[in-house]
Amino acid sequence: xxxxxxxxxxxxxxxxxxxxxxxxxxxxxxxxxxxxxxxxxxxxxxxxxxxxxxxxxxxxxxxxxxxxxxxxxxxxxxxxxxxxxxxxxxxxxxxxxxxxxxxxxxxxxxxxxxxxxxxxxxxxxxxxxxxxxxxxxxxxxxxxxxxxxxxxxxxxxxxxxxxxxxxxxxxxxxxxxxxxxxxxxxxxxxxxxxxxxxxxxxxxxxxxxxxxxxxxxxxxxxxxxxxxxxxxxxxxxxxxxxxxxxxxxxxxxxxxxxxxx
Numbered sequence: 229x230x231x232x233x234x235x236x237x238x239x240x241x242x243x244x245x246x247x248x249x250x251x252x253x254x255x256x257x258x259x260x261x262x263x264x265x266x267x268x269x270x271x272x273x274x275x276x277x278x279x280x281x282x283x284x285x286x287x288x289x290x291x292x293x294x295x296x297x298x299x300x301x302x303x304x305x306x307x308x309x310x311x312x313x314x315x316x317x318x319x320x321x322x323x324x325x326x327x328x329x330x331x332x333x334x335x336x337x338x339x340x341x342x343x344x345x346x347x348x349x350x351x352x353x354x355x356x357x358x359x360x361x362x363x364x365x366x367x368x369x370x371x372x373x374x375x376x377x378x379x380x381x382x383x384x385x386x387x388x389x390x391x392x393x394x395x396x397x398x399x400x401x402x403x404x405x406x407x408x409x410x411x412x413x414x415x416x417x418x419x420x421x422x423x424x425x426x427x428x429x430x431x432x433x434x435x436x437x438x439x440x441x442x443x444x445x446x447x448x449x450x451x452x453x454x455x456x457x458x459x460x461x462x463x464x465x466x467x468x469x470x471x472x473x474x475x476x477x478x479x480x481x482x483x484x485x486x487x488x489x
Contacts, residue, residue: 247348248347248348248351249348249351249352249355250329250332250333250336250351250355253322253325253326253329253355254326254329256322256326257285257286257322257323257326257329258286260285260319260322260323261284261285261286266284266285267284267285267319267320267323268282268283268284268285269282269283269285269288269305269308269309270282270308271283271288273288273301273304273305273308274288274291274292274297274301274302274305275291275301276298276301285323285327288305289326289327289329289330290330292305292306292327293330293331302373303370303371303372303373306327306372306373307367307368307372309323309324309327310324310362310365310367310372311367312324313362314367321359321362324362325355325358325359325362328358328373328376328377328380331373331377332351332354332355332358332377332380335354335377335380335381335384336350336351336354336384339384339388340388341388341391345387345388345391345465346463346464346465349387349465350384350387350388353383353384353387354380354383354384355380356383357379357380357382357383357384358376358377358379358380360379361375361376361379361380362376422444422447422448423444423448425478425482426440426443426444426478427440429478429481432481434477434478434481435474435477435478439470439471439474440474442456442467442470442471442474443471443474443475443478446471453467453468453471
């Protein structure tokens, strides 16, 4: 018999509903702009005819991300920002990553994201890729911005690919579980329906009541995972993993029952 100990998850507000790494970075960036000594850059870096010698970094960023900004201006601005990040460190390393936020937002908005892959995870992956690229990027490299955004694009597409493979495995697992449920069990001439199979699994202590309800509500009832994640105070990705583990225990138990017949 497949008995096991259960791990209980503490309740709380789901992080996925409130957390945005891009938003958190933006707040830190704006704090540098509106602090006692606002960070500035020479305005001529990003504008041919500036109205003053120095601009706050958020205004520089706005011009940097605008399509009408000449590539030469964009290049020299990025070169100076990256030079300061390398040579001066904080807070210019934060500024350098934050300079990418407007373009990253547009990039991620177009991304075809699997439903169980959360925005926060994708944003974090993009920012981590940009930060890693900044540390090793030579300021003399041409098209510095392209290098940064290409690093972010590669990272998020790797993440999406991995998430889709995980979803495919989940689908295969569900189909296998359906097949096992359709086979008549010992002492039963007809195949049991899925709810009966889940009830017996709870009685046999293969899954607990919460896991059985999770499988029943999402697999059989078609309820969305994000709703149940909010109820249980965990991320959608955590809930997918939790359900997957429960279904693996259930499938192993059903295979064992078949072998015992």
